[in-house]
Amino acid sequence: MKNTDSEKEFTTNVDVLVVGSGPVGATFARIVADQVPTARILMVDAGPQLTARPGMHVKNIRDLEELNQAQIRSQGPTQFKYNAPSFAERASAASKRGRERLETLARPGTHLINPSDDDLDASNMPAAAAATNVGGAGAHWTCACPRPGNIERVSFISQEEWEQACTKAEQLLKVTCDAFPESIAGFAIQQTLGELYNPILPEDLKVRAMPLAVQVREDGTLYWTGPDVILGPLVESASEGNNRFELRAETICRRLLIDGDHINGAELEHLPSGKRETVTARIVVVAADSLRTPQLLWASGIRPRALGHYINDHIFNMAGVALSEQILERARSTLEAAGRLNESKRLSSESIIGVFRVPLHAPEHPFHAQVMHLDVSPIPVDRSQLRGDPRHIVGLGWIPLKEIRFEDYIEFSDTDTDYFGMPKMTIHYGFTEKDWAALEAARAEQRRAAAAFGQPLDTPQMMPPGTSLHYQGSMRMGEYDDGTSVCDSYSRVWGLQNLFIGGNGVIPTSTACNPTLTSVALAVRAAEKLATILQGT
Numbered sequence: 262m263k264n265t266d267s268e269k270e271f272t273t274n275v276d277v278l279v280v281g282s283g284p285v286g287a288t289f290a291r292i293v294a295d296q297v298p299t300a301r302i303l304m305v306d307a308g309p310q311l312t313a314r315p316g317m318h319v320k321n322i323r324d325l326e327e328l329n330q331a332q333i334r335s336q337g338p339t340q341f342k343y344n345a346p347s348f349a350e351r352a353s354a355a356s357k358r359g360r361e362r363l364e365t366l367a368r369p370g371t372h373l374i375n376p377s378d379d380d381l382d383a384s385n386m387p388a389a390a391a392a393t394n395v396g397g398a399g400a401h402w403t404c405a406c407p408r409p410g411n412i413e414r415v416s417f418i419s420q421e422e423w424e425q426a427c428t429k430a431e432q433l434l435k436v437t438c439d440a441f442p443e444s445i446a447g448f449a450i451q452q453t454l455g456e457l458y459n460p461i462l463p464e465d466l467k468v469r470a471m472p473l474a475v476q477v478r479e480d481g482t483l484y485w486t487g488p489d490v491i492l493g494p495l496v497e498s499a500s501e502g503n504n505r506f507e508l509r510a511e512t513i514c515r516r517l518l519i520d521g522d523h524i525n526g527a528e529l530e531h532l533p534s535g536k537r538e539t540v541t542a543r544i545v546v547v548a549a550d551s552l553r554t555p556q557l558l559w560a561s562g563i564r565p566r567a568l569g570h571y572i573n574d575h576i577f578n579m580a581g582v583a584l585s586e587q588i589l590e591r592a593r594s595t596l597e598a599a600g601r602l603n604e605s606k607r608l609s610s611e612s613i614i615g616v617f618r619v620p621l622h623a624p625e626h627p628f629h630a631q632v633m634h635l636d637v638s639p640i641p642v643d644r645s646q647l648r649g650d651p652r653h654i655v656g657l658g659w660i661p662l663k664e665i666r667f668e669d670y671i672e673f674s675d676t677d678t679d680y681f682g683m684p685k686m687t688i689h690y691g692f693t694e695k696d697w698a699a700l701e702a703a704r705a706e707q708r709r710a711a712a713a714f715g716q717p718l719d720t721p722q723m724m725p726p727g728t729s730l731h732y733q734g735s736m737r738m739g740e741y742d743d744g745t746s747v748c749d750s751y752s753r754v755w756g757l758q759n760l761f762i763g764g765n766g767v768i769p770t771s772t773a774c775n776p777t778l779t780s781v782a783l784a785v786r787a788a789e790k791l792a793t794i795l796q797g798t
């Protein structure tokens with residue numbers, strides 16, 4: 262590949278420049294390449310390429326040391342291995358300092374956007390983080406891909422178009438509900454949640470396994486979806502070094518070049534060599550995550566009123582529970598009566614039993630609940646108190662809807678820069694009375710579920726803001742250019758004919774479910790529009 266060799270001739274004139282190689286940038290590239298096979302696409306990413314296959318999920322790396330190194334290489338300014346903190350340790354991160362605080366706040370593969378103690382003290386979103394590597398956070402994510410619930414969906418996109426875009430997104434991401442085979446503990450979780458919530462949920466939204474972006478290979482092992490899967494045939498195209506698709510790692514986009522209502526191209530810098538180059542492009546896509554897409558627009562002098570505003574993050578509220586013996590026994594009996602026990606028994610020794618969800622459906626259940634069987638408890642547990650199989654600990658995450666406000670915003674500095682030399686960001690963020698009430702209601706549900714499962718292990722813990730890694734709204738789409746949005750429903754920046762943006766930041770609604778499927782679906786719709794523009798010019 263040409264991506265790390267500063268001596269090679271780079272393409273300087275392309276049809277489409279894509280900034281950012283995460284799932285959303287990959288979606289734009291793939292859809293455009295499928296629909297306009299002659300298009301020359303250049304994708305750049307500020308971070309290094311971690312694996313021979315670009316954008317592969319690091320969980321697919323079998324060797325543990327190699328996996329650790331891949332995570333560390335994605336961590337920009339914090340090139341060391343983090344420990345896995347408990348919920349309680351993470352919740353009390355503010356009391357720690359220096360490296361200990363960084364390790365507690367950030368997740369492996371990511372780096373805080375402002376890692377110094379002073380910056381962390383000043384920030385209202387201390388856990389705000391990103392991944393800087395080919396594949397972006399999409400090489401590190403958990404791959405949960407639920408469709409958004411009724412009031413989470415973008416209301417100004419028609420139901421029909423939305424369904425089509427979602428289906429296409431699920432195909433690109435290889436979403437399945439069958440990643441984990443049935444087991445007694447998994448069935449017990451689903452059965453218990455079903456009894457509590459199925460009566461209030463519509464037929465198509467009953468409690469079930471979480472849709473996950475993963476493929477089950479013939480030998481039963483899992484291949485987690487990273488952007489390599491979305492890029493599909495383009496991965497080979499990139500390796501062959503042909504003109505159709507080129508991916509340059511460690512190449513940051515410093516500035517977009519504006520001419521009236523058009524973007525002419527961009528100024529790129531190959532970070533290891535410091536070599537700068539201008540690339541011209543007919544259409545530019547910026548999919549550099551919810552924090553750094555607005556940052557690049559700001560650095561380029563594109564500063565609509567809503568840019569960086571309305572930022573919101575899922576309120577991560579976690580608790581743990583040990584499955585009671587009665588629950589497990591009841592599940593076992595039910596499976597036995599249904600003649601499904603033998604298979605379940607065989608599989609119940611799997612270390613991970615699965616991920617389940619109770620979908621958001623307002624007003625009956627205005628929360629997204631993610632319920633995970635945990636092979637290693639993230640909660641300090643006195644195991645002597647646990648009866649039965651100590652592995653059957655379940656993490657309960659009940660996420661409420663956050664109120665969206667203009668006052669929650671990213672401030673970009675015109676004088677100070679971050680680790681990558683881009684405008685320094687400070688996030689101003691807070692909770693309203695409505696937010697606290699929603700959180701309390703979520704906790705009540707969480708306690709109810711914990712009581713039904715058995716033995717609660719801890720009181721629910723609220724993680725520091727930013728922990729969810731689901732930052733939305735910072736470059737939101739809107740129906741009209743009325744100052745409350747940055748782009749139209751096709752992700753085209755208002756007032757600029759050929760600049761598209763993508764990522765969780767374009768989601769305009771308050772959501773509680775994991776956002777990537779929504780962002781990829783919005784990118785599908787945007788990329789199809791982009792392709793028609795390309796064909797028409």
Ligand SMILES: Cc1cc2nc3c(=O)[nH]c(=O)nc-3n(C[C@H](O)[C@H](O)[C@H](O)COP(=O)(O)OP(=O)(O)OC[C@H]3O[C@@H](n4cnc5c(N)ncnc54)[C@H](O)[C@@H]3O)c2cc1C
Pocket residue numbers: 280281282283284285286287305306307308368370371391392393394395396397398399400401402403404405406512513514515548549550551553554557730731763764765775776777778780
């Ligand atoms: C540990 C973890 C678990 C997660 N679990 C889930 C989950 O279960 N479900 C879910 O829906 N979401 C999850 N997420 C979030 C998910 O990863 C993101 O929603 C998704 O990756 C967003 O895709 P993206 O392409 O918009 O951005 P990213 O994947 O973040 O990619 C953006 C890329 O842009 C690059 N970049 C930034 N600035 C520049 C620049 N100026 N020039 C060049 N390149 C630049 C970055 O290096 C990065 O590679 C998780 C994230 C993490 C880290």
